[in-house]
Amino acid sequence: MSTQYSCAEQPPSRRASEFFAGASATVPLLVGAAPFGIIFGTLAEPNGLSALGAIAMSLIVFAGASQFIALGLLAAGASIPIIIATTFIVNFRHILYSANLVAKVRHLPHYWRALMAFGLTDETFAAVNNRYQQQGNLQQAHWFYLGSFLAMYTNWVFCTYIGLTLGNIFPQMQNWGLDFAMSVTFLGMVVPYLKTKPMLVAVLVAAVLAIVSHDLPHKLGLLLSAFSGIAVGLSLMMLENRKKKQQVGQ
């Protein structure tokens, strides 16, 4: 019943329908990302990043959380290598997403994989992962991915621009405590992870250490507390696993 097409013979209509399905599956996630982008644009200039730099960062780096953190570090006077190292740590979570998707993309040419990697955000991963869980023809699912990525990308860059404009019209906006939007967004992202004891302890250790080490130069406290939290959480998890194995063994 189903007709088998090779990549080259695929009718364009199927690509288009995948593309638009990807974009529309991403719309609810845009609602969450839009204020984020606007606030990034608003805070850029007060924190020492030029308007051009802010747009360029959204266009080229395209990674919301790390862009916010870069602003905070810039304002705190951190050096560029420190900001880049922190970006690396903050965005390292994306390797988890790519590890999940790699089996679905390995048949594609390199330029497709590079493009998809560039567009790999928390939101697009969520949308695309759903698509790949479905049965049926996944031959053209990379067009779904492209639709999701371009929806996120356009939205992010456009919202950065809106934020820059609003920040210029209302310069006092930087004193409104809008930075709290970032904290509250991250809190909302952290809570669903807190399902196991090792994870809870890891997060608490990171929180306390980040506060205690706040005055270290170059914001090194962030890296220190992240590594410590991960080390403590991993150790606890391995201890628990060993205990479970022993109980099973007895």
Place this chain on the structure above:
Amino acid sequence: MNETFLIGGMFAVTFSVRYVLFAMAGKVKFPPWLNRALEFVPPVVLMAIIAPNVTMPKGELWLSPLNPWLIASVVAVITALIRKDLLTTIVVGMLTFAGLRFGLGM
């Protein structure tokens, strides 16, 4: 000029992380302990960013029921635990913060 280096460097590390496994197309496998360590990365890093922001919004430790950053964070966590919906958490957290800070002038 500094911004060129900053953005170029941030792009290089971000894209590398996103691309490395796609480029190798699954020819490399992580040891299990590293896979487990990676699972801790997102929440731990995010928490290390948030904690100082909300407990020391003016540069010094401020653990008090009068600290709107802290109180709104607690409300946001409770909301996230009950509703499990990111957008609701953000909206409730922001409204609480705005109410405390501008409504009550805290």
